[in-house]
Amino acid sequence: MSRAQAGEVPRWRLGSAPTSAIEEPSVAPISTRGIRGKLTADAPLAPYVWFKTGGHADWLFEPADLEDLKEFLSRLEGEMPVMALGLGSNMIVRDSGVPGVVIRLGKAFATVEARRDKVIECGGGASGILVSSKARDAGIAGLEFLRGIPGTVGGFVRMNGGAYGREVADVLIDCDVILPTGEFVTLPARDLDYSYRHSVLPEGAIVVAARFQGREGIPAEIGEEMDRIAAAREASQPLRTKTGGSTFKNPLGHKAWQLVDEAGCRGLKLGGAMVSDKHTNFLINTGDATSADIESLGEEVRRRVYEKSGITLEWEIQRVGRP
Structure with missing residues (x-):
């Protein structure tokens, strides 16, 4: 408990x-x-x-x-x-x-170290690609999915990031956090009360390090799984555009992209922002979009999805700054 x-x-x-x-x-x-x-x-x-x-x-x-x-x-x-x-x-x-x-x-915060107990210890500024690659080289399996998260340890520990059937809650041991007051605390994973793309870390808390538990594996096999994940992302997501990753959380029992598609939003444009033709849960800056264009387009997508299905999509992308 x-x-x-x-x-x-x-x-x-x-x-x-x-x-x-x-x-x-x-x-x-x-x-x-x-x-x-x-x-x-x-x-x-x-x-x-x-x-x-x-x-x-x-x-x-x-x-x-x-x-x-x-x-x-x-x-x-x-x-x-x-x-x-x-x-x-x-x-x-x-x-x-x-x-x-x-x-x-x-x-200084992007260090990654593989320990003998199959634990990966890393800084909050290390990318998911770097963490999974270091784990592969050390023969530590179970962290391949981090290859599919386009962010840093600090971000995906806070948000319980996930990809390809796994999430941070499955592998996190604990994390080091600095509170806005400068106080340093180490929190076990259970204290984050993880749920889907959510933790109870307070606003302003900064994750500066984390430890992930892996298991023994064969580097070549780990590399093959990472390559599969990379190829799947390339084939299905608009990675070579100005985008922000998955826009909406998947509602229970549904896929956000499918709800967006069924609401007729594929390719929908507002100003310089557009719903991706390749993956409808991605918004794109086509070149001259403002952040207001992108956020307003997202809200219009939410409106149309609710009108079509009765389901209210929740933002997964963080929207920060003055309204």
């Missing part, structure tokens, strides 16, 4: 939601003396997200390492909104920008 089921609220869930943003992004939110990472005001985010759209962050912080991130967040004292940014593959950054501080984890 989880703590939530027992009626106990873990301490790390309390008091960790950020409160307000500063009004003048040009004025540093804290003293940066001794901070070794890069802090940028009014930083454009479009280059960092797959849709290549969206506004600016009030502040973008790229920490030098874990201790630098802890110190930076502790100085904020939970007084500003904090958001982690990985590969930007499952995200719409709204055109009006993101308040507070966006944290972008760099190379």
